[in-house]
Amino acid sequence: MKVDKRLAVQRGYNNCELSKEKKKKQKKNKKKKSSMPKVVQKLYETCKQVFAEGGADFVPSPEDIERLRSVLDSMKPANVGLTPDMPYFKATETEETPLVTYLHLYECDKFSIGIFCLPPSGVIPLHNHPHMTVFSKLLFGSMHIKSYDWVADRPSSANESVSSSYLPSPGIHLAKIHIDSDFTAPCDTSILFPASGGNMHCFTALTSCAVLDVLGPPYSDSEGRHCSYYNDFPYATFSGDTRLLPEEDRQGHAWLEEREKPDNFIVDGAMYTGPKIVET
Template sequence: MRIETGLVDRKGQNICKLPGKKTNKPKKNRKRNQKSPRVVQKLFDTCQEVFATGGAGVVPSPEDVERLRSVLDSMKPEDVGLTEDMASFQMIDRESTPPIIYLRLYECDRFSIGIFCLPQSGVIPLHNHPGMTVFSKLLFGSMHIKSYDWVTDVSNNGKENLDPSPYQSPGKGFRLAKTKNDSIFTTESDTSILYPTAGGNMHCFTAVTSCAVLDVLGPPYSDAQGRHCTYYLDFPYASLSGDAGLEPEGGRAAYAWLEEREKPGDCVFLEAKYEGPKIVEK
């Protein structure tokens, strides 16, 4: 996803800047809050190990996937310096689609760590993750996630095969996909994980309430290396197949036709400075 920098509000102030006032908190409170830098650092150190030999299409071992998932499952908003009343999660202009604010914690050729801040009703449109393994942890709020994987082929009896050729619709430019998720996620939900060819590689986020989602991508998007972000429109299976179409296993509702599209004009990603606990490269 292309993310613009230099986010300011109408008064020219950085709307994602975290409160910087000093307070005279009791020592025990300061000690309790000192856990945050350790949590962020642990996340970074784990990513360095998990993606040490990573690359496009390279999936970490099941043990490494679970190790990173465990770290993310334990993370809270305060671990990255977020509060729900920050301006990043407020509606700036209720007459238009609210912008999505991105906080970049770290990025290298092997992985990236960042936070997407969505006001209520904010949407990250349906898009893909070419050759990536992606971990998404909802830090607060609730979010609807709909995700798909490509169907590689469908035989005459509606069963999926492993034939590598994509199954195309009678309409030009449409490709068949199978629904992986279509549900509401909350902070009680486990970290979601998608893979290069499974787990819901194409997904759409819609903020039911204002929310923040922490994303780890391995590897990150790279136009230079051919890992472009592609956006899609989805259509019900029956809308293009008609009564004469195949009857896929699981029923037609479990499938959809996806069509590539340009990035929606009302979809705005803006980058603001991350001011939470810092990451130290070792």
């Protein structure tokens, strides 16, 4: 918050006559204001260091993961210029499916930073993050997250590959549920990896909410990092699938089928108006 010097003049003070206590408050408020842009800048600089050697399938070291997670965990909506009363977070009565808004902060060939703004009942459908490590920070609001990882081996025998004869039909593959829970800010940053951690996930807004995403590296069709979408089916949907898993494990698995991007999923790009990132 900025201290308006005119108030001091109106009350019969000048800069020399301000008490030590008032000067201290003024300095504190000035410091608070000046720190706002630094949070976004620190995020950028940390990403630049963490993903410096990055590329497809790159996973940062545990130390770097914690360093970036710590920066994201500390972020608040105000740090990126967001408030829940902005138009992005309001669903209109004429929309059958609420519009999702994307705010672009930064992108290079190593990483990208952006914010998804969802009104209540907004959905980001089930999709993947091929060859990427992704950090997601819920800035405010509540959402349901469901995520999956592919099952490469039969859970009952790690040395036996899943034979195509066990699959219900071509294009449908077995996945294990990683997360199926509600989250409310403030909460810890979630992290997914190229082959684990819930690489395929779906977001459903329970209230208006905002999610800040860091992708390393970003999507790139030319480099084989294309975003794919999926339908998911309960494990018991297909006949014959009982041969794959013991009964006690079936609730934790599902079948995924790749699909085209849903027609009703519309992402509207909007201008990011928060503190700017200065490239270094």
